[in-house]
Amino acid sequence: xxxxxxxxxxxxxxxxxxxxxxxxxxxxxxxxxxxxxxxxxxxxxxxxxxxxxxxxxxxxxxxxxxxxxxxxxxxxxxxxxxxxxxxxxxxxxxxxxxxxxxxxxxxxxxxxxxxxxxxxxxxxxxxxxxxxxxxxxxxxxxxxxxxxxxxxxxxxxxxxxxxxxxxxxxxxxxxxxxxxxxxxxxxxxxxxxxxxxxxxxxxxxxxxxxxxxxxxxxxxxxxxxxxxxxxxxxxxxxxxxxxxxxxxxxxxxxxxxxxxxxxxxxxxxxxxxxxxxxxxxxxxxxxxxxxxxxxxxxxxxxx
Amino acid sequence: xxxxxxxxxxxxxxxxxxxxxxxxxxxxxxxxxxxxxxxxxxxxxxxxxxxxxxxxxxxxxxxxxxxxxxxxxxxxxxxxxxxxxxxxxxxxxxxxxxxxxxxxxxxxxxxxxxxxxxxxxxxxxxxxxxxxxxxxxxxxxxxxxxxxxxxxxxxxxxxxxxxxxxxxxxxxxxxxxxxxxxxxxxxxxxxxxxxxxxxxxxxxxxxxxxxxxxxxxxxxxxxxxxxxxxxxxxxxxxxxxxxxxxxxxxxxxxxxxxxxxxxxxxxxxxxxxxxxxxxxxxxxxxxxxxxxxxxxxxxxxxxxxxxxxxxxxxxxxxxx
Numbered sequence: 029x030x031x032x033x034x035x036x037x038x039x040x041x042x043x044x045x046x047x048x049x050x051x052x053x054x055x056x057x058x059x060x061x062x063x064x065x066x067x068x069x070x071x072x073x074x075x076x077x078x079x080x081x082x083x084x085x086x087x088x089x090x091x092x093x094x095x096x097x098x099x100x101x102x103x104x105x106x107x108x109x110x111x112x113x114x115x116x117x118x119x120x121x122x123x124x125x126x127x128x129x130x131x132x133x134x135x136x137x138x139x140x141x142x143x144x145x146x147x148x149x150x151x152x153x154x155x156x157x158x159x160x161x162x163x164x165x166x167x168x169x170x171x172x173x174x175x176x177x178x179x180x181x182x183x184x185x186x187x188x189x190x191x192x193x194x195x196x197x198x199x200x201x202x203x204x205x206x207x208x209x210x211x212x213x214x215x216x217x218x219x220x221x222x223x224x225x226x227x228x229x230x231x232x233x234x235x236x237x238x239x240x241x242x243x244x245x246x247x248x249x250x251x252x253x254x255x256x257x258x259x260x261x262x263x264x265x266x267x268x269x270x271x272x273x274x275x276x277x278x279x280x281x282x283x284x285x286x287x288x289x290x291x292x293x294x295x296x297x298x299x300x301x302x303x304x305x306x307x308x309x310x311x312x313x314x315x316x317x318x319x320x321x322x323x324x325x326x327x328x329x330x331x
Numbered sequence: 332x333x334x335x336x337x338x339x340x341x342x343x344x345x346x347x348x349x350x351x352x353x354x355x356x357x358x359x360x361x362x363x364x365x366x367x368x369x370x371x372x373x374x375x376x377x378x379x380x381x382x383x384x385x386x387x388x389x390x391x392x393x394x395x396x397x398x399x400x401x402x403x404x405x406x407x408x409x410x411x412x413x414x415x416x417x418x419x420x421x422x423x424x425x426x427x428x429x430x431x432x433x434x435x436x437x438x439x440x441x442x443x444x445x446x447x448x449x450x451x452x453x454x455x456x457x458x459x460x461x462x463x464x465x466x467x468x469x470x471x472x473x474x475x476x477x478x479x480x481x482x483x484x485x486x487x488x489x490x491x492x493x494x495x496x497x498x499x500x501x502x503x504x505x506x507x508x509x510x511x512x513x514x515x516x517x518x519x520x521x522x523x524x525x526x527x528x529x530x531x532x533x534x535x536x537x538x539x540x541x542x543x544x545x546x547x548x549x550x551x552x553x554x555x556x557x558x559x560x561x562x563x564x565x566x567x568x569x570x571x572x573x574x575x576x577x578x579x580x581x582x583x584x585x586x587x588x589x590x591x592x593x594x595x596x597x598x599x600x601x602x603x604x605x606x607x608x609x610x611x612x613x614x615x616x617x618x619x620x621x622x623x624x625x626x627x628x629x630x631x632x633x634x635x636x637x638x639x640x641x642x643x644x645x646x647x648x649x650x651x
Contacts, residue, residue, distance in 0.1 A: 059450050063461050073479035095492045147368045174582040177625015179608055180618035181387035201379050205372030235364035264472035280472045302475045313470050
């Protein structure tokens, strides 16, 4: 009896309406309804997309004209998902090619970006050398000063280096170790005891061994979180692809271009492609959502 | 040789020497490690940041000679820029629109994120679900979201049908394609608000979750209501997060934009500074003018950022 009372009490205490005045309760209910409304506004287009991606062109047109927004298909056509791979293409790249481009582009940008940030963060936080202050200043300066309009010079440089429209463009340009990722890795290594590396030195290991065998694996948690955040933004990037790697359209860039060629009534196949493009990000997010949600805070990520 | 070593051993100098040699080797090894580890990031910074920005400054003082096609030193770009800003060109419009995006971010999206974060931190019913729902637009590619938004607003879309049902007039080509009107920009701003507060929400809820519950409890005992709680407890305690966010917003003022390219293929008076720059580079137009505009905007924004930062710091940060 006492136990159940305690449990009931504890449940009440943790609730949002516990010990609230009537006015406050009304506010909470209104806010809850507003949140629900937003959820509906956001969910509606996706349900609409799912319904229409499974319709035949005729079915889609018919429902459209009769204002049957969320009507289930009367002519089911899951074939649209296969047709999306067969029919949609941009500059000779079909959906498979776009997925392939998205995968390698994301992998390059994420691996390079996070790895080199870990390198610079580790070196600047753990080693005392002559240029350390200067390099740290450079890292902070590059982040603080917002340079506007350097895009033409970047574009020109890529042209001069003959890496424009080649896979070398992201490989070379993304091998930087500064920026937001650097700050996170720097803060992480700054708080990590040096004794781990010293143990390696006592065992006869050198600095490379200490970094690659001990210090880098220990930074797994922030590196995974940074990788997920970078991967989502890379997967969704379309502007830099359309500018620097036009012949290697990723899913985001390719679908944007494909959209302009879609004829009226052919939308269901395109909608199927949109849903397919969304899937990888949603899967990654659903697996790591807790990690992303919990670890994010301004100016830093917890390890 | 062996005799020498034996002699050294008897003198007791070998261990010291060995130590010195070992120390020297360690130092060399350490230097080699630092050089190897930092070489690529520094080279990358030198080429893709320093060189790019220096050459951007050079581009601002150069013009393409129409006869030879080569870059010639000139101050003409600054004159051209002034003409563009004071005239009726795209640049003036893009500055105005960028201002609208910035203000919507500062005055609508950020307070909205704070409002949502507050109720999420108070564990409103279903808060874990809503946290994911609010963050979802940040992870789904804008290509998909804009396609959906476009479909919803199209003259043949659901919104037009609803307007039709309740006998209200709807723009002929949809609100996104209304010529000579601010409507397309407003619609894109609404899109950025609807999809843009997820990231801020996470940051603010993270900051709010670190406020000790005892602070709320003692305030409540003193008769503090929710509005007072927000302004006298929450805001001051997360001020460092808010001020960082404001400074970041200021830093990106000229990058403030929406998915214009995805929503309106034709311009419809929606251009922003970021889109204006991107468009010129993509079409290979007057890149020197872009570099000049960029240089001027950077010179304008730097003192503003430092000023804003100083003002923000004056309010002081609370340690807890």
